[in-house]
Structures are given as C-alpha cells and as structure tokens.
Amino acid sequence: xxxxxxxAVDFLVVGGGIVGITCAxxxxxxxxxxxxxxxxxxxxxxxxxxGRNSGVLHAGFYYxxxxxKARFSRDGCRRLxxxxxxxxxxxxxxxKLVVAQSESDHAGIDELKRRAEANGVRxxxxxxxxxxxxxxxxxxxxxxxxxxxxxxxHPGKVLQALAADAKALxxxxxxxxxxxxxxxxxxxxxxxxxxxxxxxxAAGLYADKIAxxxxxxxxxxxxxxxxxxxxxxxxxxxxTNVYPVPDLGNPFAGVHFTVTVDGHVxxxxxxxxxxxxxxxxxxxxxxxxxxxxxxAREISLLTRxxxxxxxxxxxxIRKYSRPRLAALAARLVPDIEPEHFRTWGPPGxxxxxxxxxxxxxxxxFVVEGDERSLHVLNAVSPAFTCSLPFADHLVARVAELAT
Numbered sequence: 001x002x003x004x005x006x007x008a009v010d011f012l013v014v015g016g017g018i019v020g021i022t023c024a025x026x027x028x029x030x031x032x033x034x035x036x037x038x039x040x041x042x043x044x045x046x047x048x049x050x051g052r053n054s055g056v057l058h059a060g061f062y063y064x065x066x067x068x069k070a071r072f073s074r075d076g077c078r079r080l081x082x083x084x085x086x087x088x089x090x091x092x093x094x095x096k097l098v099v100a101q102s103e104s105d106h107a108g109i110d111e112l113k114r115r116a117e118a119n120g121v122r123x124x125x126x127x128x129x130x131x132x133x134x135x136x137x138x139x140x141x142x143x144x145x146x147x148x149x150x151x152x153x154h155p156g157k158v159l160q161a162l163a164a165d166a167k168a169l170x171x172x173x174x175x176x177x178x179x180x181x182x183x184x185x186x187x188x189x190x191x192x193x194x195x196x197x198x199x200x201x202a203a204g205l206y207a208d209k210i211a212x213x214x215x216x217x218x219x220x221x222x223x224x225x226x227x228x229x230x231x232x233x234x235x236x237x238x239x240t241n242v243y244p245v246p247d248l249g250n251p252f253a254g255v256h257f258t259v260t261v262d263g264h265v266x267x268x269x270x271x272x273x274x275x276x277x278x279x280x281x282x283x284x285x286x287x288x289x290x291x292x293x294x295x296a297r298e299i300s301l302l303t304r305x306x307x308x309x310x311x312x313x314x315x316x317i318r319k320y321s322r323p324r325l326a327a328l329a330a331r332l333v334p335d336i337e338p339e340h341f342r343t344w345g346p347p348g349x350x351x352x353x354x355x356x357x358x359x360x361x362x363x364x365f366v367v368e369g370d371e372r373s374l375h376v377l378n379a380v381s382p383a384f385t386c387s388l389p390f391a392d393h394l395v396a397r398v399a400e401l402a403t
Contacts, residue, residue: 009037009172011398012187012196014179014210016040017050018159019379020202022391024173025166027200030395036171037196039189041178041206046159048204048278050384052348054229054258054269055155057081058382059096059147061116061123062246062253068365070119072386072393079388080158081151089157090261096150096241097131099140101331108245109143116145123147137333138242150241152261155384162387179203179210185372198402200394201375205277205351211375216368220377223297223354223361224277225316229258229268229345230325236265236340242332250312251352251363251380255319255328267329267341271350272316273298273309280347297354306359353378367394369401 060073177191278285326338366378
C-alpha cells in the first residue's frame with residue numbers, strides 16, 4: 001500500500017494521547033533532523049483516557065518518593081499550569097482539600113504530609129475552622145490537608161494545543177492509522193506500511209498487545225476499569241476539589257468532588273471492571289476475543305479475590321446507583337442534594353496494568369524496551385499531569401536504547 005506518509009521514519013510513536021503527543025514532540029526537539037511520525041488508530045486524537053479524564057492537575061503528594069509518579073507529577077503540574085497560562089488555555093487554580101472522615105484517617109494525613117515533604121510539594125495542614133474558610137460546605141474530623149497548586153484544566157483543549165506544537169516542530173501525525181504488526185524493520189498500519197528505525201509504544205489500552213508483538217512485557221496484561229462521574233446542576237457550587245484520605249494501597253482515589261475548569265461540580269468516579277477495552281456504552285468497541293480473555297481473567301480474580309478484587313468489584317458496582325454515589329460523597333460535603341446530581345458524564349476507561357505472574361495491579365508507571373522499541377505499559381493517573389516531564393524521561397530512555 002502506498003500513501004503520502006509511507007516513507008521510512010526514524011521514530012514512530014504509536015498512540016495519539018497526551019503521552020504519545022508529548023513524547024513525539026520531545027523526540028523532535030532532541031533530534032531535529034530526524035523524521036518523527038505519530039500514528040493514531042482513531043480518526044481524532046485523544047479519544048480515550050487523555051480526552052476523557054477528570055482534567056485535574058495533581059500536585060504530587062499521593063505518591064511514594066521512590067516512584068516515577070512522584071518524580072514527574074510535581075514538575076508536571078507546574079509545567080502544565082505554566083503552559084495553560086502562557087497559551088491562554090482555560091485553567092481553574094482551585095486547589096484541593098483532603099479531609100478526614102474519622103480519626104482513623106489521621107495516620108493517612110500524616111503519611112501524605114511526609115510524602116509531600118519528600119516530594120517537594122507544598123501542602124498546608126488545616127483544622128476544622130481552616131477547612132470552613134477554604135470550603136464552607138466541606139467537613140473534616142479534626143484535621144485536613146490543603147493543596148494550593150492542584151488545578152483543573154480542559155483536557156481536550158490542552159491536547160489540541162500540544163498536538164499543534166508537535167506539528168509545528170515537524171512531527172507527522174497520521175490518524176485512522178491503526179498499528180497492525182511489525183515485521184523486521186517494517187511497521188504495518190491501516191494507513192500504509194513503512195520502515196521505522198525505532199518504535200515508541202504509547203497506545204494506552206492496547207499497549208500490552210503492541211509490546212507483545214515486539215517480544216516485550218509478556219508478564220503483563222491490560223485490565224480495563226470503567227469510570228463515570230455524576231455531574232451536579234448549576235445549584236451545586238464548591239470553591240475547591242474535595243477528596244477523602246486515600247487508601248494508599250489501592251490505585252483508585254475514592255469518591256470525591258471535582259470542580260471543573262468552568263466551575264461545575266461532579267462526584268465520582270466509579271472504577272468498575274470492564275469486559276473489553278473500549279466498553280464505553282452498550283456494545284460499542286466489542287470484540288469477542290477481548291471479551292473472552294478479559295472476562296476469564298476477571299472471573300479468576302473474583303474467585304481468588306487477588307488484591308481484594310472481589311471486594312473492589314462489588315463496591316464499585318454499587319456506585320452505579322446515584323443515591324449510593326451521592327451518599328458516599330455526602331461524607332465529605334454533607335449538605336449536597338442528591339436530586340441536584342442527575343447527569344452521568346462521558347465514561348472513561350482506565351488502562352490498568354496487571355502482572356499475571358505476581359497477580360497484582362501495577363501502581364506506578366511501567367516502561368520497558370530494547371534496542372528497537374520502547375513501550376509505555378502502564379501510564380494511568382496522573383499520566384496527564386506528568387506528561388511533559390514523563391516525555392523527557394521517555395526520550396532519555398530512547399537515547400540509551402537506540403544505539
């Protein structure tokens with residue numbers, strides 16, 4: 001097949017989400033004479049996690065200082081905040097309160113403070129009176145933390161601006177160009193076949209499949225989780241995001257309040273196991289092979305209750321009840337009116353990596369590669385926040401591998 005973009009390239013980036021776009025741009029900056037091409041299987045960029053995420057820029061105090069997430073979230077939050085301000089992109093610098101639902105949460109607050117100090121992230125401990133000054137509707141038991149650098153943005157507009165930057169640098173972007181397979185140095189796509197000296201796989205929900213095609217990451221599989229937010233109407237207003245103290249052994253943040261870039265309030269998300277990778281609504285994206293593989297794995301996890309999967313699944317399924325979700329949210333903001341929250345937002349799918357040998361979810365970013373390819377196997381939240389410094393890290397890894 002011959003297409004306008006079928007000539008050989010130096011670097012091929014697979015995946016048109018924020019990680020792929022920022023990585024392609026960073027490659028072009030480091031290697032200005034190289035030919036960098038990005039392929040995206042859909043007709044548009046950012047149609048999955050990048051365009052469907054909460055839009056929160058996370059300050060970076062949830063993560064262990066030894067993790068990649070901790071390394072990149074603080075700087076990523078700062079750099080994307082600066083980027084939005086420089087480009088006049090919408091941003092709501094509303095901050096975030098982390099509140100205690102009982103005195104048993106105080107140990108978690110102490111740990112978050114320790115992590116914030118270790119990661120160089122500014123947080124402020126406040127008491128009940130301090131919480132009332134920041135957000136009068138929120139409630140805490142004794143203590144809380146406030147993160148002034150947490151912000152909300154419009155994910156789609158950020159992504160469009162970053163993609164425009166990449167194009168201006170000379171990155172070639174091909175949509176409707178699904179990765180099919182690699183044979184020797186030739187990559188076959190739905191938009192043509194061409195030699196590629198080095199492949200960077202940032203394909204999100206399909207990152208494991210592409211990695212396996214390169215003989216990388218055989219021990220891992222993507223386990224998809226479906227997330228939904230419930231939007232409040234115009235009567236519901238908050239000054240800041242309000243979160244519970246998280247279970248730091250769980251990759252999910254728990255039900256919380258998000259203040260969007262335009263000031264709307266939403267509660268959620270759910271984190272329900274999905275049965276195929278793009279199970280957004282009805283039978284959309286259904287693939288029988290995917291369904292059989294993922295359903296079998298989830299049945300096994302339910303039976304064995306690995307990492308508390310059965311308990312997690314049952315708790316998350318109950319959140320599909322609007323009264324249940326509102327009741328959980330009311331632990332943080334008691335005066336919410338459930339009847340004000342009636343509209344489900346667009347669903348998102350979390351491409352969560354599962355280690356089939358250790359039978360556990362991967363909590364941190366996972367990146368593996370060889371002399372011909374680099375694979376971003378796990379880039380879950382806060383990958384959007386981390387994208388700019390994470391892209392620099394990926395390019396440094398490419399420089400080490402592509403000798």
